[in-house]
Amino acid sequence: MDAILADMFPASRIGYPVIFARFVGAILLGGIIGFEREAKNRPAGLKTHIMVALAAAVFSIISIEAIHTAALASDNFKPDPLRVIEAVTAGVAFLAAGTIVLSRGEIHGITTGASLWLAGAIGLCLGFGHWVIGFAAVVAGISILFLVGKMEDRLDMTGSMPVDDDTPPKGDPPKGE
Secondary structure (H helix, E strand, C coil): CHHHHHHHCCCCCCCHHHHHHHHHHHHHHHHHHHHHHHHCCCCCCHHHHHHHHHHHHHHHHHHHHHHCCHHHCECCECCCCHHHHHHHHHHHHHHHHHHCEEECCEEECHHHHHHHHHHHHHHHHHHCCCHHHHHHHHHHHHHHHHHHHHHHHHCCCCCCEECCCCCCCCCCCCCCC
8 A cells, every 4th residue: 555655646746735736726727817818708718728727837846856757867868848838839830730720711819819828828938847937928828818908899899800802712713614
């Protein structure tokens, strides 16, 4: 039984209370960005942004822990935590691309995709223990979403991008056929 408990709760480089605090921070900070998107009724809202930030925090924390795992301690093996950042970025980019749609000749969802990318970066910040950078990113992101959104409203901008109607999408026959 002791072996099972030791396996379930291995020695942690970071410490479990700090890990849980980082999780809570990622949830809260990702939630702030997600709340703004949810309030604007965007396809990726509160839950999605929280999950992205939390997942990024988990990946960064586990990478720190893996680097300090005795089984990986070797002169022949040099772990690279930057690969975690690359993997999280690629994964979030895949999710973000899914929020971008073409509808009635306009592209929608680019800002939501970018906010998911930011939520991933915030999660990485918290996971690696860089709280100040994470908080600053949230303040900057919310400021941009709010202030630029107000400016777009004032200038009567739709937030979508028209697509050139003269060029048919790939795979479609040319107009008139």
